[in-house]
Amino acid sequence: MICLDLFLGFLKVGLFAFGGAYGAIPLIRDVVMSYGWLGDDMLTYMIAVSESTPGPIMVNLATYVGSSQAGLLGALIATTAVVLPSFIIIPLIMALLKRLLKNPYVQAVLRGMKPCIVGIILATGVYMIVQHSVGNIGAFSENTAAILLTGVLAAIYFGSGKVLKKGISPIGLIGISAAAGILVYGIK
Amino acid sequence: MNILLDLFLTFAKIGLFTFGGGYAMISLIENACVEKKRWITHDEMMDVTVIAESTPGPIAINCATFVGYRKKGLAGATAATVGMVLPSFCIIFLISMFLDHFLEIAWIAHAFMGIKIAVGILILDAAIKMIRKMQKKPVTMAIMACSFAAMLLIDMFAAHISSVTLMLIAAAVSLVIFLCERNRGKAGADK
Numbered sequence: 001m002i003c004l005d006l007f008l009g010f011l012k013v014g015l016f017a018f019g020g021a022y023g024a025i026p027l028i029r030d031v032v033m034s035y036g037w038l039g040d041d042m043l044t045y046m047i048a049v050s051e052s053t054p055g056p057i058m059v060n061l062a063t064y065v066g067s068s069q070a071g072l073l074g075a076l077i078a079t080t081a082v083v084l085p086s087f088i089i090i091p092l093i094m095a096l097l098k099r100l101l102k103n104p105y106v107q108a109v110l111r112g113m114k115p116c117i118v119g120i121i122l123a124t125g126v127y128m129i130v131q132h133s134v135g136n137i138g139a140f141s142e143n144t145a146a147i148l149l150t151g152v153l154a155a156i157y158f159g160s161g162k163v164l165k166k167g168i169s170p171i172g173l174i175g176i177s178a179a180a181g182i183l184v185y186g187i188k
Numbered sequence: 189m190n191i192l193l194d195l196f197l198t199f200a201k202i203g204l205f206t207f208g209g210g211y212a213m214i215s216l217i218e219n220a221c222v223e224k225k226r227w228i229t230h231d232e233m234m235d236v237t238v239i240a241e242s243t244p245g246p247i248a249i250n251c252a253t254f255v256g257y258r259k260k261g262l263a264g265a266t267a268a269t270v271g272m273v274l275p276s277f278c279i280i281f282l283i284s285m286f287l288d289h290f291l292e293i294a295w296i297a298h299a300f301m302g303i304k305i306a307v308g309i310l311i312l313d314a315a316i317k318m319i320r321k322m323q324k325k326p327v328t329m330a331i332m333a334c335s336f337a338a339m340l341l342i343d344m345f346a347a348h349i350s351s352v353t354l355m356l357i358a359a360a361v362s363l364v365i366f367l368c369e370r371n372r373g374k375a376g377a378d379k
Contacts, residue, residue: 016351068284132305
């Protein structure tokens with residue numbers, strides 16, 4: 001049943017997504033792909049949309065996936081599921097378990113999970129970049145354009161941080177990349 | 189004004205006007221809840237940030253639940269959390285109805301082909317920033333490197349292993365190392 005799957009899938013996301021939105025993206029990919037809810041491309045587009053619209057990225061993604069699978073009801077279920085673990089855990093920690101986070105065993109568990117999440121995010125980023133730039137094996141002309149775009153966008157994004165004081169914001173990069181996409185793929 | 193309504197409206201405003209997710213929101217929440225409304229103190233806000241980072245879930249939601257619960261128990265937590273979620277819920281729900289049709293338009297499809305590449309770069313950037321902030325202990329670095337390699341292999345071969353499994357393994361490894369170190373410490377103290 002799709003509604004139950006949505007609930008359980010996003011409950012898992014809400015329960016294991018440490019480290020904010022980017023910690024959740026590999027997990028959401030995991031869940032969405034294993035149920036076959038969205039293709040890789042559509043999910044990536046939606047990550048960009050979630051980044052460019054207000055609100056927590058994780059919640060935005062849950063709303064979108066839920067809505068795409070089961071309309072308004074699906075959106076409500078997925079959004080509730082992704083929020084529910086924090087909603088239960090935070091008051092619990094405040095009311096009963098104030099010292100829980102300082103417990104050495106809990107600390108040891110968190111010490112292991114945090115670098116693991118960083119590794120997972122790094123792998124997801126590297127994999128997505130490689131897949132989107134050289135993923136179309138055989139389609140040489142598309143690959144050259146994508147590799148070129150990747151190089152230029154990365155140079156602009158990482159370079160701007162060094163040259164300007166604040167660098168380009170994520171939304172700024174998404175805007176630039178959209179314009180570049182229209183130019184590069186439209187002219188061909 | 190009724191405190192529940194106030195919580196709801198304050199967090200709805202934050203939810204409506206903050207782009208870029210969790211960390212961007214923390215400064216806005218601090219501004220609204222500490223400086224303007226004086227619902228919590230600055231020290232409490234620091235605590236929230238630490239708790240929000242060490243607990244799962246969206247960081248902004250964790251903060252909203254914390255402030256709401258502090259002010260008015262479970263009802264307050266509900267008002268703040270619903271307020272935080274509602275604006276983006278409506279926006280994304282509207283977008284979800286039109287995105288498929290938008291993508292049939294050629295130039296929008298081209299724009300998204302470019303955007304796809306930007307998303308990879310943003311995720312990579314988030315990881316690099318996290319590595320910079322991480323403690324550079326050998327154990328930490330080893331766990332990170334192993335998770336990186338394992339996740340890359342899982343992605344490449346589309347293996348059916350969840351990233352949650354990796355996280356649980358990493359947690360177990362770290363716990364075992366901690367127990368070994370503690371036992372060794374005790375044995376040393378006994379001598």
